[in-house]
Amino acid sequence: MDMYPLYNSIRIAFISTAVVLVLGVAAAYFVVRLPKYIKGIFDSLFTLPLVLPPTVVGYLLLLVLGPKRPVGAWFLNVFGIRFTMNWWSAVFATVIIIFPLMYRTSRGAFEAFDGTYEQVGQTLGLSAPYIFFRIVLPCCKRGIIAGVVLSFARALGEYGATMMISGYIPGRTATISTTVYQMWRTGNDVLALKWVLINIAISMVILMAINIVEGRQINVRIKGRA
Amino acid sequence: MRIEFDIKKRYKDFYLDASLKCDSKRIGILGASGCGKTQTLMSLAGLVRPDEGRIVTDGRVLFDKRSKTDISPGKRNIGYLFQNYALFPNMTVEENIKAAVRGAGRGTKDDAKNKTGQILETFELTGIRSHMPRELSGGQQQRTALARMLACDPQLLLLDEPFSALDTFMREALRLELIRILDRYDKTAILVSHDRDEIYQMCDYLLLLDRGRVIAHGPTDEVFSHPKTLSAARLTGCKNISRIERIDDHRFRALDWHSIELVTGQRIDSKIKYAGIRAHDFCPKANGINVIPTGHTRISRLPFEWYVITENGLWWKIPRTLNEEDICSYVPQYISIDPDKILLME
Numbered sequence: 001m002d003m004y005p006l007y008n009s010i011r012i013a014f015i016s017t018a019v020v021l022v023l024g025v026a027a028a029y030f031v032v033r034l035p036k037y038i039k040g041i042f043d044s045l046f047t048l049p050l051v052l053p054p055t056v057v058g059y060l061l062l063l064v065l066g067p068k069r070p071v072g073a074w075f076l077n078v079f080g081i082r083f084t085m086n087w088w089s090a091v092f093a094t095v096i097i098i099f100p101l102m103y104r105t106s107r108g109a110f111e112a113f114d115g116t117y118e119q120v121g122q123t124l125g126l127s128a129p130y131i132f133f134r135i136v137l138p139c140c141k142r143g144i145i146a147g148v149v150l151s152f153a154r155a156l157g158e159y160g161a162t163m164m165i166s167g168y169i170p171g172r173t174a175t176i177s178t179t180v181y182q183m184w185r186t187g188n189d190v191l192a193l194k195w196v197l198i199n200i201a202i203s204m205v206i207l208m209a210i211n212i213v214e215g216r217q218i219n220v221r222i223k224g225r226a
Numbered sequence: 227m228r229i230e231f232d233i234k235k236r237y238k239d240f241y242l243d244a245s246l247k248c249d250s251k252r253i254g255i256l257g258a259s260g261c262g263k264t265q266t267l268m269s270l271a272g273l274v275r276p277d278e279g280r281i282v283t284d285g286r287v288l289f290d291k292r293s294k295t296d297i298s299p300g301k302r303n304i305g306y307l308f309q310n311y312a313l314f315p316n317m318t319v320e321e322n323i324k325a326a327v328r329g330a331g332r333g334t335k336d337d338a339k340n341k342t343g344q345i346l347e348t349f350e351l352t353g354i355r356s357h358m359p360r361e362l363s364g365g366q367q368q369r370t371a372l373a374r375m376l377a378c379d380p381q382l383l384l385l386d387e388p389f390s391a392l393d394t395f396m397r398e399a400l401r402l403e404l405i406r407i408l409d410r411y412d413k414t415a416i417l418v419s420h421d422r423d424e425i426y427q428m429c430d431y432l433l434l435l436d437r438g439r440v441i442a443h444g445p446t447d448e449v450f451s452h453p454k455t456l457s458a459a460r461l462t463g464c465k466n467i468s469r470i471e472r473i474d475d476h477r478f479r480a481l482d483w484h485s486i487e488l489v490t491g492q493r494i495d496s497k498i499k500y501a502g503i504r505a506h507d508f509c510p511k512a513n514g515i516n517v518i519p520t521g522h523t524r525i526s527r528l529p530f531e532w533y534v535i536t537e538n539g540l541w542w543k544i545p546r547t548l549n550e551e552d553i554c555s556y557v558p559q560y561i562s563i564d565p566d567k568i569l570l571m572e
Contacts, residue, residue: 125300
């Protein structure tokens with residue numbers, strides 16, 4: 001059995017989660033400090049991919065990055081890089097799909113964070129980067145970790161937008177989810193079932209990881225009270 | 227240190243307009259919650275930008291709307307002690323102080339380490355240096371927060387309700403400790419509180435704030451003994467206040483105390499609309515001037531004092547030295563008030 005889809009899925013999920021960790025946390029920190037009305041606009045924009053069908057995201061991506069579209073064509077002519085039908089093309093799709101999960105969980109963490117600590121930092125003459133990286137982030141760590149696990153889980157399951165931008169090329173762009181569909185479509189039930197079981201196993205591990213993260217949170221709370 | 231400020235800022239529900247010019251070392255700002263005390267401190271520290279005004283400490287302009295000066299909080303040389311102390315929850319006591327030493331930004335890494343050690347020792351925190359803030363008692367938290375604030379060597383200290391997070395029995399002890407520390411460091415401090423005892427005990431200059439406006443200011447004793455307005459009298463804890471009808475220069479009729487007639491030491495000018503009597507200023511006396519019949523009384527029992535409420539609605543406070551059975555028979559039929567002790571307010 002060719003394990004390439006497993007390797008490819010995990011590789012895409014890792015890269016996408018790493019990208020989204022930076023983008024999502026930055027976006028959340030930015031939105032939390034906006035005035036109320038502008039906040040609403042940015043918040044809706046950043047959450048939009050969560051409610052859009054993945055095929056719509058895929059279509060919009062092709063509209064920009066497709067080899068015959070302006071941006072895609074320019075990169076193809078100037079650098080010889082084609083944005084579609086590569087294994088890494090799926091990263092574009094996955095990043096957009098999982099971005100809202102990371103953004104929303106970290107926004108929740110930042111909102112719950114007591115701004116007094118930042119003010120103390122300011123009166124003590126601490127620099128803005130120090131305040132962010134040494135005080136705000138460590139205090140919001142738990143929410144951000146939860147966001148990372150959730151994003152990673154969703155990244156592994158991405159199908160619709162990935163299929164549109166990366167397609168299914170065995171040994172090149174195949175992921176677990178696209179392989180399951182392809183195996184079922186071609187009547188290869190045994191292989192489809194194997195991939196389904198692998199997928200379920202990975203998901204179970206991730207969900208248990210979430211529980212551990214949250215469980216630790218509960219322990220800390222009880223300890224804090226005593 | 228000479229402090230001068232004049233701050234104006236519009237908030238959703240009130241307009242802050244506070245100003246002060248004074249050389250005192252212990253300044254108190256007293257007011258009910260939501261009167262703009264904290265906003266004033268925040269403006270001084272540079273955490274909030276006033277719409278208009280000027281802030282000057284010892285001739286150094288920290289903020290001036292007109293010349294567009296606005297020095298950042300870290301460079302104002304001002305320490306801020308927050309209500310809940312706001313120790314960084316992800317850092318130990320030692321790391322909290324090290325962060326402040328770092329913020330002051332002086333010297334090498336070794337210097338910082340030495341300075342941190344020194345501060346831990348001065349504030350008797352060495353034993354708890356590796357504790358997290360959540361593991362500390364209220365008193366230890368306050369001491370750590372003070373140490374952290376003083377690590378930057380600020381010239382002016384802003385203390386925002388420093389005792390409100392503590393149990394009553396700890397407050398007294400910590401007040402004395404704070405006074406000791408402030409005296410040792412010889413810094414100017416502005417203390418904000420809604421507790422008049424606290425302010426009276428710690429401050430020699432007082433600013434009374436009511437809904438964003440300064441209603442009285444001056445040496446603490448003076449503000450307490452001669453509140454000039456109704457709200458100042460209320461804030462300084464005057465229990466008995468009545469609208470008055472002026473009879474002549476030294477006599478009035480108290481409309482809210484069954485229209486009894488009283489004589490005052492102070493002259494009643496036409497601006498005076500209220501009179502006040504502090505609850506502990508009455509004495510039992512059946513003849514002379516300003517004799518008031520107690521009539522049918524009610525008694526409010528507190529742990530260390532009684533309030534006798536006369537038929538006229540006056541509150542008379544007596545220390546609780548008698549046992550409870552005695553109080554009813556002890557209440558005299560007449561009490562009187564010294565004309566000089568009657569407060570007159572606009």
